[in-house]
Amino acid sequence: MDRLLSDAEIIERVFHHIDNNTTDLGDEVWREPVQNYRCEKRFAAELQMMRRLPMPFCPSAAIRDVGAYVARISAGTPLIVVRGQDRVVRAFRNACRHRGRQLVEGNGCTRSFVCGYHGWAYRLDGKLAKIPHEEGFPQIDKRELGLAEVAVTEKGGIVFVTQEDEISDGALDSLPDMFLEEQFVFDAKDYLQPFNWKLNQEAAMEGYHIKATHSESFYPYGFDNLNVVENFGRNSRITFPFRRIEELRDVPESDRDISGKVTYANVLFPNVLIAVLSRHTAMAVAEPVSPFETHMYTYRLSNPGNDGSSEALSEARYDADFVAETGLMEDLATTRSIQAGLDSGANTHFTYGHFEKAIVHFHKTLADQLSRAGFAD
Ligand code: FES
Ligand SMILES: [Fe+2]
Structure with missing residues (x-):
């Protein structure tokens, strides 16, 4: 049925x-x-x-405001789901692109993700915005070191996250x-x-x-x-x-x-x-x-x-x-x-x-x- x-x-x-x-x-x-x-x-x-x-991750209402996020493990993978400045929901693997420290834990609201280890800072859309003392990394292209993004869909009041290539049967369409x-x-x-x-x-x-x-x-x-x-x-x-x-x-x-x-x-x-x-x-x-x-x-x-x-x-x-x-x-x-x-x-x-x-x-x-x-x- x-x-x-x-x-x-x-x-x-x-x-x-x-x-x-x-x-x-x-x-x-x-x-x-x-x-x-x-x-x-x-x-x-x-x-x-x-x-x-596409795994149901949280209610859309849990991240209603710009910058609101939920960080937790889903199917073994630490993820952050966050609402951006453009109100679009994005999901990222929860690891700094420098040496991998997790950026946040639990629920919160923020303007950016700043790593607690050396202070690399990421925008809500995942882009790497700042490297303190950047001269120490002459070879790095900041555009390549944004947070690793994961597919996300917001539908019917729920945020869904799909980590890998989907086994697709269009199930979400009819939900x-x-x-x-x-x-x-x-x-x-x-x-x-x-x-x-x-x-x-x-x-x-x-x-x-x-x-x-x-x-x-x-x-x-x-x-x-x-x-x-x-x-x-x-x-x-x-x-x-x-x-x-x-x-x-x-x-x-x-x-x-x-x-x-x-x-x-x-x-x-x-x-x-x-x-x-x-x-x-x-x-x-x-x-x-x-x-x-x-x-x-x-x-x-x-x-x-x-x-x-x-x-x-x-x-x-x-x-x-x-x-x-x-x-x-x-x-x-x-x-x-x-x-x-x-x-x-x-x-x-x-x-x-x-x-x-x-x-x-x-x-x-x-x-x-x-x-x-x-x-x-
Ligand atoms: S591990 Fe994040 S800034 Fe170094
Ligand atoms: Fe029961």
């Missing part, structure tokens, strides 16, 4: 499931070798694949917009977790676990195993309805507003989740560090209609804190536990069933992309 259902269609589908005690089903069962979460060779192939895909211009970042955090990046992604891709895992956090507001699951391109959207969606039964179809009645979990292949919640939207990047470690980069954004007033902002924060302190903690604990359990040797494969349709799509897509990138098991 390439078109996502409209909100009205989602509401009807959810009502159908409530009335019939059903949920969306995939038509395939998938068996994934446990070794694929542990193997260094497979991990290296996944990174290699990521370097050849629906994820954020509107008016949405702003009100919180950004990053933290390390002891699990494989794929286990993190899988946690967001089904509602089969809601009752057992989130018995006191999400389940009282939601349903047991009741979801709409749409695969689109390499990605998926999983709809988690709230019980209060019932309020829309009496509302004429044309007047129904789905906001606050469902959570949309958009899983962007390979390693990003964008969850549209009642009063905020969360974007989480699961950056692989090793087969056993993932660096999470999370952004929380306002929802459309939030005017940034202190009242609207505190409602968004309340929503974000509830999710972060309850459901997210439960998911992270489960994911860490799965990773630790890999060592038990109990399973040679994990089996993903008909309720885990989005996970099956994820693994099929991953296998397909790995083989296109030349990796065979």
